[in-house]
Amino acid sequence: MTEVVRLSNVHKRFGDNHVLKGIDLSIRKGEIVAIIGQSGSGKSTALRCMDHLEIIDEGEITVCGHTFGKGISSTDLKQLRQDVGIVFQSYNLFPHLTVERNITLAPRSVRKLPAEQARKIAADVLAQVGLSDKAGCYPEQLSGGQQQRVAIARSLAMDPQLMLFDEVTSALDPQLTGEVLRVIEKLAAGGMTMVLVTHEMAFAMKLAHRVIFMHEGRIHEQGGADILRNPQTAELRQFVSNGL
Template sequence: MTTETNQAPLVKMSGVNKHFGQFQALSDINIDIPTGQVCIVVGPSGSGKSTLCRTINRLETIDNDGGYIEIDGKRLPEEGKALAALRADVGMVFQSFNLFAHKSVLENVTLGPIKVRKVPKKQAEQEAMEYLDRVGVGEQARKLPAHLSGGQQQRVAIARALAMKPKVLLFDEPTSALDPEMVQEVLDVMVDLAAGGMTMVVVTHEMGFARKAGDRLLFMSEGAVVEDTTPQEFFTNPQTARAQDFLSKILTE
């Protein structure tokens, strides 16, 4: 990592708006995420946190009104090869895992490196096995995703994202679809990644994880970033009424 990339924000969102028809899902988002930061995004449902996450690799488009998103100094392209190339650098982990259902666990992880990065198959498989071992599912490499538990599937999804050697990893509610007993195994992997210096944007309801691994916390409400602070500060000393209201609700749960 050169000093230059450390200085410029890895992810920059400037004046980003997003409408779904009349509904404004994102309103004037301005955030800079430096390399190595673990940025937690929380907020009530419908607050736009998933949308924010998905705009960063343009799975959601943004309003064409002057707002923009940059990854590592490069403006997100609108379409085509340039966009695909940029997405390859931005890993994404979905709530519903989205492992390729007709491919084995190993093929899920090697597909991107082989087809997008043009890594030779042997090398891709070797690296994939390292990632799968790292997230603790190496033994499942030959199975189909449907034969794995939710927690295992999500860890494979993390390995698949890691195999692309992304600059930043996006997590869109990665544990929300999991049975409670499987949440921790996924969070453990994410804590390890955070400790290893991976730049992460994590939309989550796991407040324990936010506290433990988060460097920064964005609280969103009605499409806007209402608080931009540290997890400690947010939990102990929320500034806005909306944040206090949100915290009172999740703490009584």
Template sequence: MSPIVELRNMEKSFGAVQVLKGVSFTVEKGEVVAIIGQSGSGKSTALRCMDRLETVTGGELFVCGHALHDPKVDLHALRKDVGIVFQSYNLFPHLTVEQNVTMAPRLVQKMSTDAAREVARAVIAKVGLSDKLDAYPEQLSGGQQQRVAIARSLALRPKLMLFDEVTSALDPKLTGEVLRVIEGLAKEGMTMILVTHEMQFARDVADRVIYMRDGIVHEMGGPEILTNPGTPELAEFLAHGY
């Protein structure tokens, strides 16, 4: 079976500035991969390329069977397969929790209102917010809003979920409830790539850890590399966070 994600010497430049300098790795179905690394090392850029929010400028990138380096890629089909959640949740403030979540299935998948509502209720239950269906975002905590954002992505039944530092705007108490949702998805076998600063979480949940540095994969391995790094640079990063 082919991998869900495959990067082959992927490059990304913004103008004259090369941010990704030949990144290669694969992610198999059901795998949870954590990407860690210094600020500016290219973690978000790599993730954004995987949802085609950025266009790669070199190498190859396959995601759920879509060749994203190909200008003719079917973005509509890609967006059905891939969910992405960011640090800022960007919910629609004038819509309830349920309405925020039904939006994508109705618009992207042309689901009927009833069918979309059924899917929405199931994914909202999964993130533990069944009692908040009719609440508006401003009535929710940051952690709850982030869980709605996750539910909104899940409503499209993606094959791959991408998370970019989804807890870094939250205080520690709220961080835990969001991480538990992600942990639940991992247990269900969801394929996920998460950029994270939560080393303990990466250790617990990730099947594989990728340490990015200056636009390349500097070190990659099982979660044990977080305890026994193979390079002095990763050791330094783990010790000091930079």
């Protein structure tokens, strides 16, 4: 199968803090990978490096055909942003724009699509996340779960090859978490390649083709969902037993 993501000997430091210590990872088209681990283990940093939001200190990353290390041209970066969608814990919606305008902004400014085509895409992705009736609303009129679903729709509007999710449910209560996870399940059913940094262990077991446990800046253990039922290392056993 086609490889969508490859990290080769990736290191990342913030000052004296060596956060990623030689990460090697390959993700195939259509694969769903869940990254778990304690706070500070490097999982969110690894995700941000995949979208070049953090510049690595050593190694090489290839994502959707774009290869970069310490530098990347602005042209390549623009194309990378079209090929990769990323959704964060904070929704990052523009409060002064309606839901529809939040979604159409990038297709119109980056992809240079005409207004009518951008609105059609917005309607399609809002239907996909179950929010067709919210196009004219402002973010403050939506619940947290609805805002997060709009954030997902905004990424989908760019027709990405890869979706990255960084703890997207950690600020939500259980009911709103369920709303967002159902949208992600729907994307999975459609064959979207996804990497999820998550603390939702049951969801990771249900959805992920592969679970990666990070510990102290390294991939400590990985495998199918069964590694959460039968951890091979003391560190993962402790992590699972703590219910994190």
